Amino acid sequence: MGAESTSTTPRDDPAAQHAEPAAERLETTFELNGSGVRLEVAPRMLLTDALRQAGAHGTRAGCEHGVCGACTVLLDGEPVRSCLMLAVQADGCRVETVESLAAADGSLDPLQDAFHRHHGLQCGFCTGGILMSLTALLREDPAPSEALVRDTLQGHLCRCTGYQQMIDAVLELAGGAGGPPGAPDADGSTAGGAGR
Amino acid sequence: MKPAPFAYHRPSGLDEVLELLAVHGADAKLLAGGQSLLPLMNFRLSRPAHVIDVNRVAALDYEQALDDAREGGQRLVLGALTRHRRLTEPGFERRCRLLSLVGPWIGHPQIRTRGTLGGSIAHADSAAELPGALLALDGEVLVASSRGERVIAARDLFVHHLTTTLEDDEVITGVRIPVPAGREGCGFAEVAARRGDFALAGAMVRLSAAPAGDGSLAEARVVLIGAGPTPLRVEAAERPLLEGGVTPASLEALEAAVRSGVDPTPQQAASREYLVRVAGTLARRAAEQAGADLAARLGDDAAGRENGSRHGR
Ligand SMILES: Cc1cc2nc3c(=O)[nH]c(=O)nc-3n(C[C@H](O)[C@H](O)[C@H](O)COP(=O)(O)OP(=O)(O)OC[C@H]3O[C@@H](n4cnc5c(N)ncnc54)[C@H](O)[C@@H]3O)c2cc1C
Ligand code: FES
Ligand code: FES
Numbered sequence: 001m002g003a004e005s006t007s008t009t010p011r012d013d014p015a016a017q018h019a020e021p022a023a024e025r026l027e028t029t030f031e032l033n034g035s036g037v038r039l040e041v042a043p044r045m046l047l048t049d050a051l052r053q054a055g056a057h058g059t060r061a062g063c064e065h066g067v068c069g070a071c072t073v074l075l076d077g078e079p080v081r082s083c084l085m086l087a088v089q090a091d092g093c094r095v096e097t098v099e100s101l102a103a104a105d106g107s108l109d110p111l112q113d114a115f116h117r118h119h120g121l122q123c124g125f126c127t128g129g130i131l132m133s134l135t136a137l138l139r140e141d142p143a144p145s146e147a148l149v150r151d152t153l154q155g156h157l158c159r160c161t162g163y164q165q166m167i168d169a170v171l172e173l174a175g176g177a178g179g180p181p182g183a184p185d186a187d188g189s190t191a192g193g194a195g196r
Numbered sequence: 197m198k199p200a201p202f203a204y205h206r207p208s209g210l211d212e213v214l215e216l217l218a219v220h221g222a223d224a225k226l227l228a229g230g231q232s233l234l235p236l237m238n239f240r241l242s243r244p245a246h247v248i249d250v251n252r253v254a255a256l257d258y259e260q261a262l263d264d265a266r267e268g269g270q271r272l273v274l275g276a277l278t279r280h281r282r283l284t285e286p287g288f289e290r291r292c293r294l295l296s297l298v299g300p301w302i303g304h305p306q307i308r309t310r311g312t313l314g315g316s317i318a319h320a321d322s323a324a325e326l327p328g329a330l331l332a333l334d335g336e337v338l339v340a341s342s343r344g345e346r347v348i349a350a351r352d353l354f355v356h357h358l359t360t361t362l363e364d365d366e367v368i369t370g371v372r373i374p375v376p377a378g379r380e381g382c383g384f385a386e387v388a389a390r391r392g393d394f395a396l397a398g399a400m401v402r403l404s405a406a407p408a409g410d411g412s413l414a415e416a417r418v419v420l421i422g423a424g425p426t427p428l429r430v431e432a433a434e435r436p437l438l439e440g441g442v443t444p445a446s447l448e449a450l451e452a453a454v455r456s457g458v459d460p461t462p463q464q465a466a467s468r469e470y471l472v473r474v475a476g477t478l479a480r481r482a483a484e485q486a487g488a489d490l491a492a493r494l495g496d497d498a499a500g501r502e503n504g505s506r507h508g509r
Contacts, residue, residue: 024201026204042201043201043202043203043204043247044198044199044200044201044202045198046198046199046234046238049198061197064197064198064235064238065234065235065238065239066231066234066235066307069304069306072306075309078281078309079305079306079309080306080309080310081231081306081307081310083234083238084230084231084234084235084310085230085234085310086204086227086230086234086247086249088204088206088249089230089249089251133305133306151300151305151391152305154304154390154391154392155303155304155305155306155307155392
């Protein structure tokens with residue numbers, strides 16, 4: 001791919017912040033939940049906003065600085081913060097959001113179903129991001145240890161549930177194969193255990 | 197909570213990156229993982245006129261092992277775009293033990309898929325794991341600009357909080373780390389408000405065995421993060437280890453040397469007094485861990501030799 005540039009925007013021109021000229025729009029094409037999407041976006045548009053514009057409203061904008069995890073989606077299969085990516089950076093990539101999980105007839109996928117049964121959500125604001133992080137985890141390791149599930153969830157904030165129900169849901173799905181509580185961390189237990 | 201407008205550039209070759217930096221340097225920001233830059237831009241604390249996205253520059257994404265004739269060991273060269281996640285992959289500990297030890301402590305898994313080695317080092321947060329690890333490893337940063345290339349030793353790179361000796365028109369292309377010929381033991385300990393948050397403070401210790409194999413140490417490094425305006429090497433804490441190995445007495449001396457050698461900036465969640473105390477404790481834990489790690493590896497070697505001779509080799 002060759003270099004792509006847009007014309008310069010004067011940095012402190014307040015008008016430029018509100019009305020960006022059409023020339024400032026860049027075409028970005030990516031695969032969203034299996035279908036092609038083509039958008040014309042300003043370079044500064046965050047992927048979170050582009051996804052919502054494209055109809056994937058399950059992707060939430062919470063903190064917009066990487067901390068809460070509500071905006072987490074899969075980019076080429078890996079969980080990423082869509083608030084810390086520009087929409088133009090998804091060009092040519094495969095994006096999966098929470099809308100990809102349930103079947104066309106609305107029936108839940110096994111992870112969603114386990115969340116439902118274990119009361120893994122209340123208001124649901126955090127849920128789209130959490131389900132995507134856990135989907136990536138379960139693809140990599142269908143029977144993750146409790147430590148690994150906790151490690152994945154530490155990248156998400158939920159103000160409602162207290163997390164335990166989510167852990168129960170994943171471990172049930174994993175066939176109870178999760179290690180006992182207090183099992184050593186997946187990353188090898190380091191002296192850094194002081195951190196918790 | 198959205199970035200101010202900017203012009204977006206997506207070069208595919210290093211030459212183009214250098215040209216763009218030569219023209220826009222002072223008004224431009226390189227965009228690597230975006231895990232530090234985009235939060236700053238979303239908050240409008242950073243308002244670059246030009247954003248140069250280097251994610252598709254293949255020349256920044258590589259891994260190489262070079263023989264190091266001078267030292268009889270090897271040097272590992274990692275491209276600037278090496279994602280944090282790579283450091284946590286199985287098998288990476290054989291390439292660099294210390295990096296694989298700190299990898300799981302950098303942010304959350306969802307941050308590590310994007311964040312990069314070059315970005316973390318250029319960002320130079322004094323509490324970040326990778327700048328500290330680079331210092332503890334005696335690493336070097338490979339740097340390019342349209343004016344040419346240069347190599348900066350980690351000890352000459354970090355100036356202050358979020359400040360390095362990199363110029364506006366320079367890009368980090370990779371880092372180079374000596375891999376010693378002999379055995380090495382590493383330890384790392386940190387304390388954070390919550391797992392995945394930036395450390396309040398942390399310590400890393402690296403010990404290399406003398407080639408003699410008699411258990412004596414050829415080299416020791418004690419580096420603290422979050423304990424000063426830059427990652428901090430405390431040489432006075434290395435001396436007791438070099439002289440006496442890892443013993444209760446040398447650990448005592450190390451802890452005292454760290455407490456008088458650090459200069460932490462107080463934070464909302466941690467006073468200066470707390471950080472000074474905890475730095476000493478973390479350094480002791482990291483040194484204990486490094487000592488045990490080294491002993492285990494020397495033990496493996498000895499067991500290997502015994503097995504070998506028993507099987508008549
Ligand atoms: C929620 C959260 C938690 C985090 N926790 C931690 C943590 O515990 N420990 C930790 O260390 N980090 C943490 N981080 C930061 C993370 O590690 C970043 O990835 C890293 O600091 C910056 O790397 P990046 O590739 O994302 O760089 P970017 O954000 O893309 O860039 C950062 C800066 O470096 C410059 N830059 C990037 N690449 C180059 C290059 N090749 N040459 C020259 N300059 C360059 C950019 O212009 C910019 O100024 C966290 C981030 C978040 C969002
Ligand atoms: S909105 Fe992206 S992490 Fe909070
Ligand atoms: S269910 Fe409400 S924030 Fe998690």
